[in-house]
Each structure stands twice: as C-alpha cells, then as structure tokens.
Amino acid sequence: MEHLAPYIYATQTKDVLERKVRKLEETNKRLMKLDELRTNLVGFIVHDLKGPITTIMANLDMLNYEPLTPQQFEYVNLATEDVYKMQNMVMNILDVLKLEEGKIMIYREETDIYTLVKREITSLKNVLSRRNIELAFEGSSHICYIDENLIGRVVTNLLRNAIEHSPDGGKIRLNIQYHDSQKETRVSIADQGKGVPDDLKEKIFDKFFQVEGETKQRKTSTGLGLTFCKLVVNAHGGDIWVEDSEDRGARFVFTLPETLKEGIH
Numbered sequence: 001m002e003h004l005a006p007y008i009y010a011t012q013t014k015d016v017l018e019r020k021v022r023k024l025e026e027t028n029k030r031l032m033k034l035d036e037l038r039t040n041l042v043g044f045i046v047h048d049l050k051g052p053i054t055t056i057m058a059n060l061d062m063l064n065y066e067p068l069t070p071q072q073f074e075y076v077n078l079a080t081e082d083v084y085k086m087q088n089m090v091m092n093i094l095d096v097l098k099l100e101e102g103k104i105m106i107y108r109e110e111t112d113i114y115t116l117v118k119r120e121i122t123s124l125k126n127v128l129s130r131r132n133i134e135l136a137f138e139g140s141s142h143i144c145y146i147d148e149n150l151i152g153r154v155v156t157n158l159l160r161n162a163i164e165h166s167p168d169g170g171k172i173r174l175n176i177q178y179h180d181s182q183k184e185t186r187v188s189i190a191d192q193g194k195g196v197p198d199d200l201k202e203k204i205f206d207k208f209f210q211v212e213g214e215t216k217q218r219k220t221s222t223g224l225g226l227t228f229c230k231l232v233v234n235a236h237g238g239d240i241w242v243e244d245s246e247d248r249g250a251r252f253v254f255t256l257p258e259t260l261k262e263g264i265h
Helices: 005-063 070-101 113-122 125-130 148-164 225-235
Strands: 109-112 134-138 143-146 171-179 184-190 240-244 250-257
Touching (some): 109 113, 113 171, 113 184, 148 250, 225 240
Antiparallel strands (some): 240 250
C-alpha cells in the first residue's frame, strides 16, 4: 500500500485537473459565444443607426439654405458638429469590427500626406474656432502609398481626441516629418491636456477602454476611436503610440513606412 499510495494520489490528482480543465474549456466556450453575440448585436444596432443619422444630416444641411439668425445659425452648427461626431463613432465601430475580422480592404494609392492632413484640419475649423483652440501645423508635402480615406479618418480621430482634452484657448501642435534613415513618415499631434499616465499608455488603445474614477485624466468618446487608429496604422505596416508632450499634455504619434513589411498589402 505504501508503494501504491503515490500512484493512487497521482491518478486522483490527474482526474481532478482534467475535470477542472474541461470546466474551464466549457466556460471559455460560453464566454466566446457571448462575446460573439455581443459583437453581432453591436454591429446590427450600429448599422441601423446609419440611416437616421444620414437623414438628420441631410435636414440640417437644408436648414443652412434658409435665412437664419446668428443664434439659430449657432444652434444648427452645434447640431451638425455633433451629428458628424456621431457618424464618425458609428463608422469607427463598424470598421473596427471589419478590421478585426479581416473584412475591410486597404486601397492604397499615392497620396500627398500634407494635403490630406490640411483637408482634415479644415473640416474641424468650426469646433476649433468655437473652443478658441489654436492649431499649429508644420510639415511639407510628401507622397505616401496609403489608403487616403482610412488615414484621413485616423488624423480626424486623433485631432478630435486632442480637441476634446484641450482647454479652451489652448494650443494643438500637428507635425509631419519624413525620416529618411527609417524610410517612414511620422505624424504627431500634441495637446495641452492632462496627459496620459505611464501605466495607461498601452491600454488606451484597447477596445472600449476608459479610465474610471474622479482621478481620470483622459477617456475616449466611444472606446473605439483610438482602437480604430491602431488597427488602421498597423494594417499599413506602421506603429502608433502616445507619449508626454513638452506642454505636459499628450502627444499621439503614428508612422507610415515607405517600404511595406512582409505580409502587409
């Protein structure tokens, strides 16, 4: 019996471990099904939101053709900006789902990154003006082989993020620079907000991430804006990160390589 005891104990322990493993596998399968159900539900809801948002945008645009008082004009502009913001959120959610499933195509073409960024800045001039935020834009023309639409939305997301976390009357610095040694274009957007704590610099790009509590310094509007940026930049073979700026705010930086990495199309 003394000689058999270790073998009996080992057999019992193996049975217990196998039962625990099976239980964990079943729990994991249930969680995966629930996550898939949630993802599909979010996709259906967000897809259905596109119709009403488009209708609201069309009606707001029609109002601008009518004579409006200064106060009415301000109200219409505020509503229009928020609807465009909502549309951007909806597109972020849909495209994040597609990017994660590999169902979104990257249509690359030769694009002047300076002209592209300048165009995205112009689309936000009203909100910048209303918040009295100065945007300092530095850079020069450079041709990149990118998906103009997706990278344009990355720039818009990062600019909206900077505006949201900048104080009224603050300053945002946007810089484009080509690094010949790395053969890549680097775009950076720095604000004068409260910055991002070191322990959150990686997590801030996670899906649905938010900082909770009274001490929160920064959160994304939908939890997907920055996730969208990361997925798109990575799909182009580049990197994206956040660091501290010289104004004690946050600086978001992303790169666009001139030479595509193996496996990137």
